[in-house]
Amino acid sequence: MDVLSLVLGLVLGAVVVFVLLNKLKIENTKLQTRLEEQSKTFDFMQSSKTKMDEEFKKIASEVLKKDSVNLHEKNADLLNPLKTQIDDFRKKIEGLSNEQAKDRSVLGEQIKTLSDAHKHTLEGAEKLTNALTYDNKQQGDWGEMVLESILKDSGLNKNEQYHTQSTLKDEDGKILRPDVVIHLPEDKDIIIDSKVSLKHYQEYISGDIDALAKHIKSIDTHIKNISLKSYENLDGVNTLDYIFVFFPIEASLLVALEQKPDLFNNALKKNVALVSPSTLMMSLKTINHIWNTERQNQNTEEIMRQAGAMYDKLVGFMDSMKDIENHLNKAQEGYQDAYNKLHNGKGNLIGRAEKLKELGVQSKKELK
Template sequence: MNILIGLLSLVIGAFISFYVFNKKLLNSREENIQLKATLEEKEKSFVEKSKFVDQLKSQVNHDFKALASDILKNDRDKLKIDNSDLLTPLQTQLKGFRDRIETITKEQIEERTSLKEQIKSLHEANRETQQSAQNLTNALTYDNKLQGDWGEEILSSLLSSYGFQEGIEFDLQKQYKSETGEKFKPDVILHLPEGKDVVIDSKVSLKDYVDYVADQTNEEALKKHIASIDNQIKNISIKEYENLEGVRSLDFIFVFIPIEGALLLALQHKHSLFDDALKKNIMLVSPSMLSMSLKTVNFMWQTDKQNKNADEIARQAGKMYDKLAGFFSDLDKIESQLDKTKEGFSDARKKLQTGPGNLIGRAEKLKALGVKSNKDISE
């Protein structure tokens, strides 16, 4: 029984489901028919719109081509007119530019010609300058007197550059006598503080040095240059400048070589040259080496002046203290005298007015006795 009821329920459910499904299917078919009709209408409308767009594009292309043709025609005509307006000023400018180029070219040719003349003159002046320089070199090389004057001038300029004054800190070519009465003229006597002196000699021949510089294969000139310095060392040592009257020389003498390279060349090829000179109490110096010594001497003078100033300040301070002490002593004396004067004044006042038997008291008594007077002492 239960099975029969279950089967019946199943059949009824299946029938109901079929009915509902069939109903939906019919509805779907109707909707599909409607959608198909709508789609056909839209397709037809799209085709019509596409035809319209194609016609519109064709018309636009036609109109654009016509318009472009008109514009090109108008621009072509206008361009002819504009080109005429533009080319005329341009041609004028080109003509002016061409004229300017021709003018500049002409000026450049004239300037080049003038420059050639100036260069020619410059070459001539340079040749004359070189000749003058060569003449000066020859004079300095072969004229011993002129060479000596030149070395002394360099030495004097170097001394002046450090603030040394001729006649004060140094003397040039001043004549001195030796102990034997022989006369000497050292090139420079450089004075030091405390009365010391430095003798500087600059009489060194540079002829062979110049010859060697001109031809560095000239070994003979090099040997002569070194020998020239050696000879000068010997000559200076013989003169005994340290024994000159009025000169308190240090234990060594400077031999000044005015060209830096001349001394360096000699020292490079004869290493013992410097020591050989020192053994004779002679120091070889170039401008740079002498400058270091002059700096030291300048410092010594400054220190000496400062010390002298300090001594003078101390001396003046001592005098001022003595004056101040004397002033206080005088004040004490004045005070003592004032005290004595005050005592004398007090004694006189007592005799006149306040002391027993004072003069004013007696005068008043006389007045009381009938002495006539026009004034009153109390007034």
């Protein structure tokens, strides 16, 4: 009986032990399975963290690279026109300086030119003596030659600031060919006539005293004829109040004015101004000075315009730089916020992953 009880007890104990062992085995299997799942989860999180780090670095790199490229392109777009305008601005300043230097030398050149004008007159005196003994056509050609020489020495540019022998029409369709048309700023013009006859003047200086009165009468007649031509009505010409009548020999005008002092004022009343080589040269030099001043004023206006445009470009450039700075700051803030969620703060992903490892999750890699 005791043996039977002992055997039964052993059997019962063995059964109990078997049941307990089997239960423990099942629990162990479940636990092992759970640990394996947690280990896989940890590995996945570790891998995700690595990928996220790489992705964030890639995104940040791309953002910075893109902003850098945009910054470079915007800088090029803004700085290249700015550089061009600065170069233009410098050239205009240099041009203005050269114009001013040139203008300062004009006064000295005027004295020399006046001397040259007298020299040309003296050199032409002998030629005139021969020319005046022939017909009026030769006299006119000689006068035009002297006038052309003075125009050349005045500094004005032919076919730009003056034209010779232009074919023009008045309001009635009549064709007129003024010897010279001088152009002034603001679309104003001066007409010069060089067809005054010096035949009687030559007779006078040759010893015919009575020829002086004929010379003066010839001038009066020429003034009257010029005043009747109505040059102010020519198409394409906007004349000033006076037409210049040119005397190629200084003395031919002076002797007439000495004999008849009111000759000059009477001509002015008919809108005709009597000019000699010296007075015409001074007038042309004044006109040339006016043109130089006009060019300087235009250059100054252009410089001011370009300076304003350059300043506007600079303001736009600074605004663009500020906009780029804001975008870079936003990109940096976005990257830092994502990084903090991964690494810092309560419940961050790195902290949670480390806790899983502490609970026994197996991993082949270490978080850095």
